[in-house]
Amino acid sequence: MTTFNLIATCAAGVEALVGDELRDLGYEVQVENGRVRFEGTEKDIAKTNLWLRVADRIKIVVGEFEAKTFDDLFEQTKALPWDKYVPMDGKFPIAGKSVKSTLHSVPAVQRIVDKAVAESIKETYHRRGMLSETGAEYPIEISMRKDRAMLTLDTTGDSLFKRGYRTEKGGAPLKENLAAALIALTTWRKDRPFVDPMCGSGTIPIEAALIGQNIAPGFNRSFLCEEWDWMSEEMWEEVRADADNQADYDIELEIYGFDMDENMIKIAEKNALAAGVSHNITFKQLAVANFKTDEEFGIMVTNPPYGDRMGEEEAVHELYKELGQAFRPLKTWSKYIITSDLDFEKYYGERATKKRKLYNGAIRTDYFQFWGKRNK
Template identity: 65%
Template structure:
């Protein structure tokens, strides 16, 4: 079976998580900035799309080479085996980006790559004139960094963060793959209590439930490559059946999501139902300052409103103070709070054990981590 060179792309700061996920799936990997390289067959492409929680896309590397002139870009692109990927009627839009390269005009690079592919496909299929582009879609990207050209084919389609369960969302929603990353960066395991006290539309608790039940995050959606003529439908059936067999629906999870806004709680419940984890999460309306629990050794993950999201600095600072006061008695709990406010610790009332730099979209944020006491050894 044919083996492809593959890329799993990711937001800056969580490449290590994607790398860890791919290793857990059994692949040898190589981590780079915002992406992880691996190799695999069509089954592996389907498996990675179904299982990767923190990645954005799975791409096939069609070719890579150095190019310093438009002629070199054209000739080396045309020399690639496009007939292995694109049928005669393929729709193949070409996106582009260029950084620190002699070929800095992105529109020119895109049009030259497009022309090279059209000429190659026309030669292979003995076509004259314009190609029809009426068939399945094959999204391509030409990315040039320091004169090194990387041409990739997107197998995913809409980003992997689009799980398909979010029927409604709040004003500043957290992407599902970022929510999964926040959970995976904690010490939480399925036998521990988990709480999100600012849950909004429920994304973080839902991702925790999917992780706890070992449910493949892409199980309820479709992917771009399912429409390709050389990607057999039986591959997807096989990988979905395998994913279904690995899910543990019997494990009992202790996951709670609370929010001050009752309408958001109702949205969170509907989203959890769409994800199939409504019986594993308790959602309730609650003010942050009223949060109490007698449970021990749990994990709290919170993505509270912060300056850029709320616009009211005093209100945000009050939320941080309430959070610090509510969490202070919970010395056995580990707390993880995501915010872009560098003064967060001042209002929370305690220095973090550790901070991790992440990006929520284009916004630089910090993940403030407060580690609780370890449970006694059994």
């Protein structure tokens, strides 16, 4: 099998988590801004697409070089071994970005790369005229940063956060891979209770159940590279069968999702059923102010409303006060709350043990962590 230079792309702030995931899968990694580099075969491309919970995409690095002129970009792009990846009838849409580079026009850069790839393929297959591009899709990205070009091939298709279980969603839903990141940043263990007191469509409890049952997050979806002729169907079947064998479908977890909106609870229950984890999550209509528990050493993770819209601030700040009043008495519980309101602690009524900057899509947020007493 061929060994490829690969990158797992991800949101800013979670690169170390993706690096840890890849190390746990047995890879040597190099963590960079917005991505983690590693090496692997076709089977590793399948395995990482299937198993990474926090990353966005798995891409093949086809080539990297310095390019300050369009001639440089054209000739060096054309010289890359495109015949290893793209067949004669392959579609190869070009995406691009340019940061602090001499070649700053993204449309112009994309046109040059498109022409160079087409010329390379035509020379390989001794074709003249236009290529048919009627086959599978091989999305190429040209990224220019400080005059250095990186050409990558996307293997994933729809972003890895699209697990395939979210049949419905409510307002301002949390992406599945960010929910997984929030859980990874806690001290939760499978023998402890886990609660999301404002669960919305259930993403955080569902991701916790997938982690608890060791179910590969991509198990119930397909990936773009499955359509490529050099990624065998038998290999995909083997990787999926291995993932199925690793899942612990019989483990009993104590996971709860509460929300004051009865409709959101119904949506959350449907989504948990689609994810195959409904037996391990208890969903219930409940307002934050009414939350009580006699259990100890639990973990609470939630994504409350941020109050970003005009007129919502006062109501949201009142909600944050209710959160503090309900949760502060739970001395042995650790609470983790993500919000874009950087004054959250003032309304919650307690200083966080630790804060971490994260991005919820394009929204800059803080992850406020209130650690409970340790279980001796």
